[in-house]
Amino acid sequence: MGMYALEVQKLTKTFAVKQKKAGFKESVRSLFKPQWQVKEAVKNVDLLVKPGETVAFLGPNGAGKSTTIKMLTGILHPTSGDAQVLGCNPWKERGRLAFRIGTVFGQKSQLWYHLPPADSFELMSRVYELRRSDYLIRRDLLIERFELGAHLQTPVRKLSLGERMRCEIAVAFLHRPQLLFLDEPTIGLDVIIKQRIRELIAELNREEGTTVFLTSHDPGDIERLCKRAIIIHHGGVILDDPVDRLKREVLKYKTIRLKLREQEQQAMSFRMDGVSAAYEDSCTILLSVDTNVTRIETVLAFIVEHYTLEDVTIEDPPMEEVIKHIYASEKANLLLGAEGE
């Protein structure tokens, strides 16, 4: 095996998508003369990931994240380009690679719906050809870590989404994968469970050196878990930076959503450096805070002092905003003739 867990060169995947206009006549026409449009889901993606790294692979819906993961796990054959995953070519050596990687799909369950998770653990121990004694020790460790003891004998269909996701991730760790692909593992979960799941994955990364490759369209996923972020948009990589830098430069904006109790307060305007306000409706104000200029705590303190609040939440900017900022700062860099690091 080389020095990289993941080595990807010019990976490209195009799909031919049938085009059909609305209406019966068009349906008939498309039957005899289908119109195809080529869609580039992933184009020329280059990646190098070292063993033990935690990488967040970010992008809005439809950016090509899942398609990339599917190629790297050998499920999809690329149109062109090359990849080595733990020294294997994923689409030519899928079977061999499968023993060494793990996967979690936030939107697809890998557990047997009508059976308790214990049965899925059992099946996976067979599928990955684990030695009986090793399996039992490993299973008990994961049950304890993921606090699954109480749910192990409950049919999966009766578990909450959070409980189920903990099971899904624990099962993925069962065969000690060297590389774990997580495709939107926190989608649909509430904040506290999201945080818990991120911590668990981070712990296992530290202790077992598992390389983590995570896709998400939630910027919050990367802060706790990942050291490096790769952002992909329209099928191509537009940023590959340490998370620290990303936080400083791109994720510095936070959104505070204020719900006011009384309507007349809207007259008050917000004057603070690095803060811009917009009204969503007569009672809701959205504040965009540049945390490099003004700390979020300062803004909150000001709000509590001056407003009667119904509710307040702090949000990360949506992925689309983050990408806008990246494009904007790239343009600025180009104009200034500044060089990247």
Add this chain to the structure above:
Amino acid sequence: MNNRLLLKWKKYEAVGIITLRHQFAYITDLLLRSVFLLLILYIFIQLWQAAYQGDADAVIAGFSLQQIIWYLVFAEAITMAKPPIGAKIEEEVKSGDIAVRLIRPLSYVGFHYMSYMGEATLRFFIHLAVGSSIALSFMGAPEFGSGLAALFMLSIGAFTVAFMLHMIIALFAFWLEETRGLEFVMQKLQFTVGGMLLPLEMMPEWLQRICAWLPFQTVLYFPAKMAVAYDAKLLIPYLAIQWGWVVVLAVVVIMTYRTGVKKLHVNGG
């Protein structure tokens, strides 16, 4: 080496067992389906009684009334036991759940075969029990002799051939969006030239000759006929023809799969 093979076998065995257990969740559904069997058998008992003019000793094409009803019980039990593999694979492709199968160190076709057999086992025994109780109360039990043992021996091959036939069509889902049309044709072929409604002996000569060259007879006709009219001389040839078809069809399945999996577009996020 032996150890490796054992591990491999254990893996596929585990798939069969977990599917069987998973199926127990659908047991009410299965029992409800078997009500349909009750209806079918009742109608056919009436029909055949008319054909035999109520004569318990009459023989048509080598079958007595009692034998023909039991033939129907066995053929129906096998037909109704066949899991809807086409619908399952089409659904996996449409929803993108196929991804979860393909990332395992497990053959995709092998997984579905064991899962098919696990599911078929439970369904077969339920339908067999329901069908037998009806036939028993209307017709009584004939002298099966070694027929029942032959039935079980030939059932394994029968379900395997059925799996292969339906799997070939199911795999077309890798290219086509809908496979139900083909599936429908395949099912009707088994009902007719496969000998579900009538044992092949009751068909015209020329059709019988065609049927002999088709795989369909090995699914329903072989096991059901041997169960009611056991013939020791035919057991080995029947098994040989059945497993011969298994080999031929397995090659087609594997080739279709290998070509298809490269074309596959895995849907969904």
